[in-house]
């Protein structure tokens with residue numbers, strides 16, 4: 001498997017206390033992506049500003065000329081980089097880090113099972129990305145091992161995958177976390193780089209499965225509420241007409257910019273770096289708009305501007 005990292009004691013990726021495994025590689029290019037380091041399927045190099053003393057040893061160590069010193073700091077050109085990690089070795093302060101590794105399914109299982117003691121009755125393991133469906137064969141094997149060990153499983157997917165990838169892992173999955181971002185296909189293509197047709201077809205398929213053979217399969221829909229991208233009432237009303245009462249929970253996730261540093265580390269620009277938080281009123285109005293269209297079990301999550309002010 002191509003993995004990024006393990007997040008232990010997670011409370012945001014399903015019920016109870018969980019360990020979330022993030023994998024590398026994603027076919028979408030969401031402009032607001034909060035895990036930009038997971039997009040690239042291969043291992044990559046990150047630059048950590050606070051550790052850098054500006055010695056430029058990394059630049060001279062790179063035979064590909066992929067590293068430059070810019071006004072904002074060290075930049076790594078991922079198109080030129082051949083992932084040799086010589087620069088990581090050459091950096092005297094640990095300011096360059098390798099992100100991502102390959103691991104066998106057995107090794108990943110061995111890491112996850114260590115946390116079984118704190119899962120309790122509700123918690124478990126969530127597999128997230130990147131897009132886990134890109135590694136569906138290995139992920140299905142891992143899910144089966146977890147289920148055989150008595151661990152509750154959740155998968156977090158964009159839904160942009162082949163039907164057979166979903167079919168492969170559903171027998172070993174207790175909960176699907178499913179992203180629905182934009183109902184309008186033109187807007188979906190603009191903001192994520194892909195069409196939403198397959199995503200909506202797979203959502204229908206999940207609904208059919210839940211109504212027929214798998215009434216026990218949990219389904220949580222998640223919609224990122226991104227300023228001036230997905231946060232308009234028209235979008236939420238249109239999504240509500242798709243979701244209706246077909247999810248156990250529909251979470252409107254308020255935008256935050258906590259990932260700003262990740263963009264700096266990966267030498268990427270981010271169009272939302274100056275965007276502010278949503279207000280509590282905006283989020284509540286979107287929940288009400290969804291409910292007005294007949295959607296059930298709608299909530300909003302995430303920090304709004306009001307909480308941020310009260311923290312100051």
Ligand code: SF4
Pocket residue numbers: 045061062063064065066067076080081082083084085086087088
């Ligand atoms: S990993 Fe290798 S090719 Fe990539 S930036 Fe570092 S030294 Fe250059």
Ligand code: SF4
Pocket residue numbers: 047051052053054055056057058059074090091092093094095096
């Ligand atoms: S080698 Fe390390 S400390 Fe020196 S400039 Fe490069 S990243 Fe900074």
